[in-house]
Amino acid sequence: MRFRDARRRDALVARLCARCGTTRQKVTRIFGAAQDITERKRVEEAMTTERSLLRTLVDNLPDSVYVKxxxxxxxxxxxxxxxxxxxxxxxxxxxKTDFEVFPPDLAATFDADDQHVIQTGQPVLNREERFILPDGSQGWQLTSKAPLRDRAGQVIGLIGIGHDITERKRAEEALRENEARLRHLRARQ
Known part of the structure; x- marks a missing residue:
């Protein structure tokens, strides 16, 4: 419900309550209460906008983003x-847990990092991890995990991001192989 306020034209009012007293179909008194919720509405709109921006970012990143x-x-x-x-x-x-999705050895590695973050409240940053793609091929990711806390500061889970570095790792391996071949050729000369 919107009411004009001589001081603020944008005042929003909620919880307008009225109780009427009547005698012989005449209104003898009206009691009412109103509360200005303009600031609350502005905060709600700002939070909705911020949540939408964050979700758009998370959904469009090429990196894996998750919360556990x-x-x-x-x-x-x-x-x-x-x-x-x-x-x-x-x-x-x-x-689902990692044990329901990934091979047991990988799930155990992921879970060990998760438990470290949850128990210590300290992040794990930029750890290189092997993973298995749905087609069975091996990949590599650079993973960071941080504790997720409630308002009281208690750890309630974790948030993580994994950046796929498979192509970089393949290029590094190819470079190592080429360097080894070159050393071998030089040694034969």
């Missing part, structure tokens, strides 16, 4: 993470 709860279950997975997990949709990814 204390039990290691995914509570958010962006499209890149969904593809890496080999599932068709976020609905299939959410609620």
């Amino acid at each position: 709860d204390l039990a290691g279950r995914k509570t958010l997975a962006n499209p890149a993470d969904i593809r890496k997990m080999g599932v068709a949709s976020a609905a299939e990814a959410l609620g």
Whole structure:
């Protein structure tokens, strides 16, 4: 409900309550209360805009972005993470642990990092990790994980991002092989 306010033209008012007293169909008194919620509405709109901007960024990054709860279950997975997990949709990814998606040895490695972040409250930054793509091929990612905290500062999960560095690792390996061949050729001369 919007009311004009002589001081502010944009005042929003909520919870207008009225109680009427009547005698013989005449109104004898009206009681009412109003509360200005203009600032609350502005904050809500700002939060909605910020949430939309953040979600747009997360959904369009080529990197895997995810959130896990204390039990290691995914509570958010962006499209890149969904593809890496080999599932068709976020609905299939959410609620799953790494042990339900990846081979046991990889899941154990991922879980060890997760538990370190959750138990110590310290991030794991720029760790190179091997992963298996849905087609069975091996890939590499540069992973960072940070604790997710509630308002009281308690760790309630973690947020992570994984940047695919598979092509870089393949190029490094090819370079090492070429250098080894070159050394071998020089040694034969």
